[in-house]
Amino acid sequence: MAKTTSKTKTVYICSQCGNENPKWAGQCPACGAWNSFFEEVVQPEKPLPAMVADPLKRTQPKRLREISAESEIRQSTGISELDRVLGGGIVKGSLILVSGEPGIGKSTILLQMCMKMKDLRILYVSGEESPRQIKLRADRVGEYPENLFILPETDIAAVVERTEEVAPDLLVVDSIQTMYRQDMTSAPGSVPQVRECTSELMRLAKANEIPTFVVSHVNKEGAIAGPKVMEHMVDAVLYFEGERSSDHRILRAIKNRFGSTNEIGVFEMTESGLREIINPSEMFLLDKPENVSGIATLCVMEGTRPIIAEVQTLVSKTPFPSPRRTAVGFDYQRLNLILAVLERRCGLFFGASDVYVNVIGGLRLDEPAADLGVAVAMVSAVKDFVLPEKTMFIGEIGLAGELRAVSGIEKRLHEAASLGFTRCIIPARNKPKGSFPQEIIPAYSIKDVLNKI
Ligand code: TYD
Ligand code: MG
Numbered sequence: 001m002a003k004t005t006s007k008t009k010t011v012y013i014c015s016q017c018g019n020e021n022p023k024w025a026g027q028c029p030a031c032g033a034w035n036s037f038f039e040e041v042v043q044p045e046k047p048l049p050a051m052v053a054d055p056l057k058r059t060q061p062k063r064l065r066e067i068s069a070e071s072e073i074r075q076s077t078g079i080s081e082l083d084r085v086l087g088g089g090i091v092k093g094s095l096i097l098v099s100g101e102p103g104i105g106k107s108t109i110l111l112q113m114c115m116k117m118k119d120l121r122i123l124y125v126s127g128e129e130s131p132r133q134i135k136l137r138a139d140r141v142g143e144y145p146e147n148l149f150i151l152p153e154t155d156i157a158a159v160v161e162r163t164e165e166v167a168p169d170l171l172v173v174d175s176i177q178t179m180y181r182q183d184m185t186s187a188p189g190s191v192p193q194v195r196e197c198t199s200e201l202m203r204l205a206k207a208n209e210i211p212t213f214v215v216s217h218v219n220k221e222g223a224i225a226g227p228k229v230m231e232h233m234v235d236a237v238l239y240f241e242g243e244r245s246s247d248h249r250i251l252r253a254i255k256n257r258f259g260s261t262n263e264i265g266v267f268e269m270t271e272s273g274l275r276e277i278i279n280p281s282e283m284f285l286l287d288k289p290e291n292v293s294g295i296a297t298l299c300v301m302e303g304t305r306p307i308i309a310e311v312q313t314l315v316s317k318t319p320f321p322s323p324r325r326t327a328v329g330f331d332y333q334r335l336n337l338i339l340a341v342l343e344r345r346c347g348l349f350f351g352a353s354d355v356y357v358n359v360i361g362g363l364r365l366d367e368p369a370a371d372l373g374v375a376v377a378m379v380s381a382v383k384d385f386v387l388p389e390k391t392m393f394i395g396e397i398g399l400a401g402e403l404r405a406v407s408g409i410e411k412r413l414h415e416a417a418s419l420g421f422t423r424c425i426i427p428a429r430n431k432p433k434g435s436f437p438q439e440i441i442p443a444y445s446i447k448d449v450l451n452k453i
Pocket of ligand 1: 100101102103104105106107108109137140141269270271272273274
């Protein structure tokens, strides 16, 4: 028996990783985030909710061969790009997190999905918008299905109760940051609330086998607002992202218990909701200036996610004795290092030129695998020739000019293939496993790369 006491205590919880500390600290010792601790009052007498409160309902162990794989039957969402990212549709009883910045289109895609799944009984819980606002959005995106119910609610207990009453085939909760448990002191959106509400929804989804989509906003660092434990709890985490200035949206799975995380779904935000882009490579290449020197495409890993980036460079003669080097989205020291390698190992001279490097889309390339792309873009700029189309450059450059192996080469190659790249130049030391549709050109050094393009 746990000892009960009426005394409350204060702990500090990191909003980035959920780490608990007895004392406040400027930097989280677990994840290294700065200024992420906030105070939380704990009532120790409150027992932790058990997975199933009723002991009679507790699950029993089963023989593996007696377990039916029925739960693997997938339900199509009616949106093929979404099905693809989910690994072929929705698995019964799964909890899927859809996260992204506010305004990116999370509510839109989920509402569109609900409206396409006409045969299902669906409950859409909205803590952010009124039913009228949802109706206005629905008017833009399609026809109303018969069995779509809208519930404006933020109290998680009420959500659970109504869900059990309505007994839907699918549940959408928009968003987790607006949900709260009445018996907890912290504000909606705080780490404990988000964690508890997520586990409440998890129980609901598993106990009633209702597939559940949960919307979660991300903060400006791109992390899911709330503890990392939320990511660990759910079955799949989908990121919906895109630039504010462009209508293109990319949906990708960063975790999927029922499928691969290599697939992406591409959409365009239109007047009447999101439109699927069946051939994303064309869309991607549309934005890219053609027949211009100094531009290269590369692929970096953002955590577990491969992201394709375009780097633009400009090299121009300067009359001044000390030329300028400007890098936006790329490390300045790294830029100087690559310039030195190009000078010493490839005989290219940048000494009397200003060099500008810009990564498109506000991305920051913090990873050494971006070196090769930046280097070839600069060579292309200084020699004024256009790099071959649909070619991607991946590799870290060493001081001897050698190409060093990079991690996650398969993921990068899959991403390149899914965006229509037909040639990938990679370090010869990387030996990618599996088969890839594109031509893969191994290279030993930056000089070798320049000979091969
Ligand atoms: P929304 O789905 O509300 O974003 P989120 O739920 O991620 O916060 O998307 C809102 C944006 O999408 C808003 O700027 C308006 C735009 N939009 C369209 O351009 N066309 C449409 O048909 C709809 C419904 C929204
Ligand atoms: Mg929304």
